[in-house]
Amino acid sequence: MFSHDFSTQLIKTIGVGIGLVDTATGKMVSFNETFGIWFAEAAPERPVLECLDMLDADDIESIRAGRMVELKTKVKRRTLIIELRGHLADHMGHELLVLEGQNISRLRETEAMIDSYATMVDRRTRDLEREKTQVEKLLLNLMPQSVYEEYRTFGSVTPRLFEPVSVLMLDFVGFTQMAAAADPTVTVSELNDIFTAFDRISEMHGCERIKTVGDCYMAVTGLPHPTTDHMLSAARCAAKMLRYLEHRNHTHQHKWSARIGIASGSVVGSVVGVQKYIYDVFGPAVNCAARLQALSNPMEITVCTTARAELEEEFELKNARAENLRGFGEMRVACLSERAPAIRAA
Amino acid sequence: MSICTQSTHKLPLFDRYGGLSALRHVIMLFYDRVLDSDVVGDFFEDVDMARLIDHQTKFFTMILGGPARFADERLAAAHAHLNVTHAQFDEIIMLLRDTLETANFTPADRETTVAAIEARRAIIVTGDGPCSRMTSAHS
Numbered sequence: 001m002f003s004h005d006f007s008t009q010l011i012k013t014i015g016v017g018i019g020l021v022d023t024a025t026g027k028m029v030s031f032n033e034t035f036g037i038w039f040a041e042a043a044p045e046r047p048v049l050e051c052l053d054m055l056d057a058d059d060i061e062s063i064r065a066g067r068m069v070e071l072k073t074k075v076k077r078r079t080l081i082i083e084l085r086g087h088l089a090d091h092m093g094h095e096l097l098v099l100e101g102q103n104i105s106r107l108r109e110t111e112a113m114i115d116s117y118a119t120m121v122d123r124r125t126r127d128l129e130r131e132k133t134q135v136e137k138l139l140l141n142l143m144p145q146s147v148y149e150e151y152r153t154f155g156s157v158t159p160r161l162f163e164p165v166s167v168l169m170l171d172f173v174g175f176t177q178m179a180a181a182a183d184p185t186v187t188v189s190e191l192n193d194i195f196t197a198f199d200r201i202s203e204m205h206g207c208e209r210i211k212t213v214g215d216c217y218m219a220v221t222g223l224p225h226p227t228t229d230h231m232l233s234a235a236r237c238a239a240k241m242l243r244y245l246e247h248r249n250h251t252h253q254h255k256w257s258a259r260i261g262i263a264s265g266s267v268v269g270s271v272v273g274v275q276k277y278i279y280d281v282f283g284p285a286v287n288c289a290a291r292l293q294a295l296s297n298p299m300e301i302t303v304c305t306t307a308r309a310e311l312e313e314e315f316e317l318k319n320a321r322a323e324n325l326r327g328f329g330e331m332r333v334a335c336l337s338e339r340a341p342a343i344r345a346a
Numbered sequence: 347m348s349i350c351t352q353s354t355h356k357l358p359l360f361d362r363y364g365g366l367s368a369l370r371h372v373i374m375l376f377y378d379r380v381l382d383s384d385v386v387g388d389f390f391e392d393v394d395m396a397r398l399i400d401h402q403t404k405f406f407t408m409i410l411g412g413p414a415r416f417a418d419e420r421l422a423a424a425h426a427h428l429n430v431t432h433a434q435f436d437e438i439i440m441l442l443r444d445t446l447e448t449a450n451f452t453p454a455d456r457e458t459t460v461a462a463i464e465a466r467r468a469i470i471v472t473g474d475g476p477c478s479r480m481t482s483a484h485s
Contacts, residue, residue: 076381076382076387077381077382077387077388077390077391078381079392079395105395106374108395108396109374109377109395109399110370110374112395112396112399112400112403113369113370113373113399113400113402113403114366115396115400116399116400116403116404117366117369117403117407120403120404120407120413120414121413124413124414
């Protein structure tokens with residue numbers, strides 16, 4: 001057991017503030033050092049309501065009844081928050097109210113800090129969510145949804161063979177001269193409008209825009225999800241792009257004229273680059289589409305005649321001929337034009 | 347062929363010293379020191395504690411590279427009416443150095459943190475007192 005002196009010493013110096021009040025007179029009997037530091041007005045034989053002038057008679061009654069009272073007191077410049085509770089004790093026939101105070105200032109400060117931090121983190125989380133959505137939108141412009149999903153899940157994209165697909169390659173006639181002759185900012189702004197319209201047309205026909213390089217627009221059907229009518233979809237898409245340009249040229253000062261080539265075959269799709277990356281496709285179909293596009297006259301679509309069976313119902317293949325394509329040798333090609341709806345029905 | 351997702355950047359002080367826990371330690375130590383200081387203590391005497399802690403939390407989090415933004419405009423607004431002098435600002439810097447040392451920040455990290463606050467001296471100091479860096483009278 002601890003000695004009486006030790007217990008007294010402990011009570012004197014402990015961080016808990018202890019004060020004794022004679023309930024009959026309402027005067028302080030005694031208090032420890034901590035209590036004295038917190039309540040500078042405290043003195044033996046002084047009424048407790050003067051010693052703790054922030055309390056009133058109701059507070060003392062509450063404490064007597066076993067309830068906790070929270071009060072503020074100032075020590076030098078610091079405002080302390082004290083949690084005061086009490087219990088009754090008997091000392092040689094006198095009823096004493098033992099006041100026991102806990103300094104909860106640090107707790108309150110920590111709570112305030114955590115509240116502040118939580119608000120900050122919530123705000124940051126919302127900002128990050130917004131940024132994430134923006135980044136996702138950007139990445140979805142760079143790569144197909146399924147490729148993006150793969151990148152997000154695994155942190156990398158495995159090159160994948162897509163077969164068969166159709167590649168649509170479009171290039172504008174005289175773009176360089178147009179850009180030089182007119183205000184380049186106007187030209188680029190118009191190009192942006194046109195490519196935006198092409199994106200919408202591509203989307204309608206299940207065509208995935210892969211990239212634009214200058215005035216060249218490249219899109220693929222049958223990627224990333226295989227389809228049996230990829231050639232027909234690409235042809236419909238190409239026809240609608242030319243129709244859009246024709247319509248636009250009626251109402252705009254600058255006349256835009258495009259050449260289109262469509263080729264079927266296999267491509268490998270992958271993300272290229274690390275810091276500045278782009279989703280791209282590679283393969284003979286890409287090169288072939290570029291050669292066919294170069295063969296086209298302005299506002300013409302050139303295809304290989306091997307796709308005749310798939311296209312004939314909706315399109316007429318004109319000017320069928322053999323052409324020697326660099327890297328591919330001799331190839332039967334033709335120009336595609338839409339059949340009139342009446343002929344189609346017949 | 348893959349896209350690099352690992353950041354190679356050095357972690358901010360906020361993370362290196364233990365995030366929220368370190369922040370709490372620094373703020374509480376600093377709060378005690380400024381209240382005890384006879385040079386700047388009066389500024390903090392009757393300030394609403396929750397509001398002061400809120401400002402300090404956001405400010406220190408930002409200074410230590412944590413997830414907070416504390417605009418210079420807000421810092422200026424919070425100090426505009428106080429007429430803080432250079433001498434008082436110097437005291438704050440001294441107390442902060444002391445706080446960071448107690449919180450076991452390395453000398454280099456202490457100086458990095460202090461430099462970030464020094465960079466805002468012109469925003470905080472609006473009083474007419476002499477600048478210790480410019481006058482030999484102040485010590």
